[in-house]
Amino acid sequence: MHNLGFALEAVWRVxxxxxxxxxxxxxxxxxxxxxxxxGAGGPGRAPRPLGTAGGYLCFAIVLLGVALGITFIVASxxxxxxxxxHVYPTVVDK
Amino acid sequence: xxxxxxxxxxxxxxxxIVTALGFDFTNGFHDTANAMATSxxxxxxxPKVAVLLSGxxxxxxAFLSVEVALTVSNAVVxxxxxxxxxxxxxxxxxxxxxxxxxLAGLVGGIVWNLLTWLLGLPSSSSHxxxxxxxxxxxxxxxxxxxxxxxxGSKLDGVIGKVVLPAVMxxxxxxxxxxxxxxxxxxxxxxxxxRFTDNGFRWGQIGSASLVSLAHGTNDAQKTMGVITLALIAxxxxxxxxxxxxxxxxxxxxxxxxxxxxGGWRIIRTVGKGLVEISPPQGLAAESASAAVILAxxxxxxxxxxxxxxxxxxxxxxxxxxGALVRWAVAGRMVAAWLITLxxxxxxxxxMWWLGNGVGGLAGAVTIFLVLLAAAAFMYxxxxxxxxxxxxxxxxxxxxxxxxxxxx
Numbered sequence: 001m002h003n004l005g006f007a008l009e010a011v012w013r014v015x016x017x018x019x020x021x022x023x024x025x026x027x028x029x030x031x032x033x034x035x036x037x038x039g040a041g042g043p044g045r046a047p048r049p050l051g052t053a054g055g056y057l058c059f060a061i062v063l064l065g066v067a068l069g070i071t072f073i074v075a076s077x078x079x080x081x082x083x084x085x086h087v088y089p090t091v092v093d094k
Numbered sequence: 095x096x097x098x099x100x101x102x103x104x105x106x107x108x109x110x111i112v113t114a115l116g117f118d119f120t121n122g123f124h125d126t127a128n129a130m131a132t133s134x135x136x137x138x139x140x141p142k143v144a145v146l147l148s149g150x151x152x153x154x155x156a157f158l159s160v161e162v163a164l165t166v167s168n169a170v171v172x173x174x175x176x177x178x179x180x181x182x183x184x185x186x187x188x189x190x191x192x193x194x195x196x197l198a199g200l201v202g203g204i205v206w207n208l209l210t211w212l213l214g215l216p217s218s219s220s221h222x223x224x225x226x227x228x229x230x231x232x233x234x235x236x237x238x239x240x241x242x243x244x245x246g247s248k249l250d251g252v253i254g255k256v257v258l259p260a261v262m263x264x265x266x267x268x269x270x271x272x273x274x275x276x277x278x279x280x281x282x283x284x285x286x287x288r289f290t291d292n293g294f295r296w297g298q299i300g301s302a303s304l305v306s307l308a309h310g311t312n313d314a315q316k317t318m319g320v321i322t323l324a325l326i327a328x329x330x331x332x333x334x335x336x337x338x339x340x341x342x343x344x345x346x347x348x349x350x351x352x353x354x355x356g357g358w359r360i361i362r363t364v365g366k367g368l369v370e371i372s373p374p375q376g377l378a379a380e381s382a383s384a385a386v387i388l389a390x391x392x393x394x395x396x397x398x399x400x401x402x403x404x405x406x407x408x409x410x411x412x413x414x415x416g417a418l419v420r421w422a423v424a425g426r427m428v429a430a431w432l433i434t435l436x437x438x439x440x441x442x443x444x445m446w447w448l449g450n451g452v453g454g455l456a457g458a459v460t461i462f463l464v465l466l467a468a469a470a471f472m473y474x475x476x477x478x479x480x481x482x483x484x485x486x487x488x489x490x491x492x493x494x495x496x497x498x499x500x501x
Contacts, residue, residue: 002246003254007262010249010395014386015266022385023274026297026378030281033293037285069304069388077311079161082392 025065032058102455103328106193109462110324113200115348116465118317120207121219122152122352125313127364128216128383128403129305130356132376134486135365138295141356141483147299148306149354155310156346159318162337164326166319169255169396170224171231172239173323178334180327189327194449195230196324197458201465202226202442206434208472214359214367214481215430218398223316224256225438232439233446248394255396260431263397264405267386271406274378275413282374294373301380306353308387309399314349318342358481364404366490367423369411378413379406401431420490 032055039051068089072082075091083092129151130144139147164178173192174180184192203219203226210217231239244250249258282290321341325331331338365371371379383399383406390397404427411419445464449457 003243003249003251003258006249006254007258007395010390010393011262011266013393014263014390014395015269017389017392018266018270018382018386019273020385021389022270022382023277023378025385026274026301026381027277027281029293029297029377030278030374033289034282034285036293037289040289042286066300066304069384070307072388072392073155073304073308073311074158076391077155077158077160 021065021069025062028058029062032056032062100188103188103190103193105455106190106197106458107324107328107330109458110193110197110200111321111344113197113204113462113465114317114321114324115344117200117204117207117219117223118314118345118348119352120204120211121223121313121317122149122349123355123357124207124211124216124219124352124360125309125399126353126356127361128399129302129309129380131361131365131403132371132379132407133298133302134361135371136295136298136373136376137487138298138373138376141358141361141486144302145356145483146354147303149350149352151303151306152310152314152353153346153350155307155312156314156349157342158307159311159315159342162315162318162322162342164319164322164334164337166316167227167323168241169250170241170252171227172235172241173227173231178323178326180323185327189324189329190454191234192327193324194446194458195227195234196320196327198230198233198445198449198461199223199227199442200320201445201461202229202438202440204465205441205468206438208469210430210434211357211359212472212476213430214363215427216360216364216400216404217427217430217434218260218400219313220316220396220398221256221260221431221434222438223320224252225435226442228252228435229439229442229444230446233443234450249396256435259390259395259397260401263386263390263395264401264408267382267402267405268409268412270386271379271382271409272413273409274382275375275410278374278378279414291373294377297377298373298380301377301384304384305380305387305399305403308384308391309353310346310349312387312391312399314345317345317348321345356483358483358486359476362481362486362488362490363423363427364407366487368404368407368420368427370418371407371410372414375407375410375414375417379403379410382406382409 036055041047082089133139203222206222241251322337383403411417445461449461452460
């Protein structure tokens, strides 16, 4: 059952990437929402600019993740693939 | 080869192309739910806006497939060489033998897609297509025509490309979505709803759009590959490194129209039937789907968006303490997954025998007519209890009681 071996090999990588991008980014997004709410203050409380800034920082990181996803879709459409050889992603030929 | 047989093959080729585009169309509306069911159920988007957005993104995604693999069928059947050209002995008669296998396979895929749509079950369109092709190949070439297990060098064959991913991907997606849901609820506990509602609305729209785009690039390609294979088999196209532009355009438009039509029956099951979805769950589910689909396509792990999306939604139900998960609905769905490939294979094989028995052009026309009759029958059946954008979000249990009262 060589296929089972290959599949299990792929599975833990997909699970790892899924947890980082598919659960980590939404968690960061949630943190951004919380931070924005904290920054907005409330009735009888002054707004806290630091919270607002932190919120937008979280959203910016999430957007980078989304951009990575779109880059991957476009690159594979053009027969290229993303390489994570240099840690940061680069587009290379397949 | 006589002039007559050339014209006959051309007519069959046209039938194959029309049927392939028909399959692409059912692929579209069968899978709208994967991306948009959560956004529709949580009312992040109005139903018609959601399916239209998904349709447009599928169109864009399909056009992004500049490099299309012609070897899509190689994962499961042996009707092509590794460079994408058809096997020699299948095109010895001008391509008729290969065209019949493709046509019968496509009919098997469409019939199963329509039946599961009628029942509101989200089954995998790729499994239906592969199943149909496998059945038609077994009928036409025997058991040895099927690539069951690959050659041992990589993840390949029916086991490696279809069965194992189908078993594993919903579990991975479910685990990711459950983790995401749990984290989101922990992090935003106690935050005023006016912040969470708007934030998660945009999060859902963004992640669902990503799923739609990925779907367009992945799924439209399969039909493009099948049509080009048929063109090469008849000698109408010879380039194995490119596909004709009109094929790409036609497939892109077919899948986009299908998606924009919206498979409301399936959207209802996925969005309302499995889990009562809240906006944070919707965000977690769609993000998990997008991440798992993209990561696995990066790693060459061929999975079905349907299995991932439904796994994610179930996971988002598991990850939220106290959420209602309708395991009976999930069980019905899993049963449909299990029989999708064999059932489409049986239809594909029957169609091949029918077409081959009648023979020639008449045979191809006969199975095409059978397809039309089956499609018309299922459409008429669907009109008895229509589901559309007006009632897609109706309360699940209330409708169930009505249906039971009718019986």
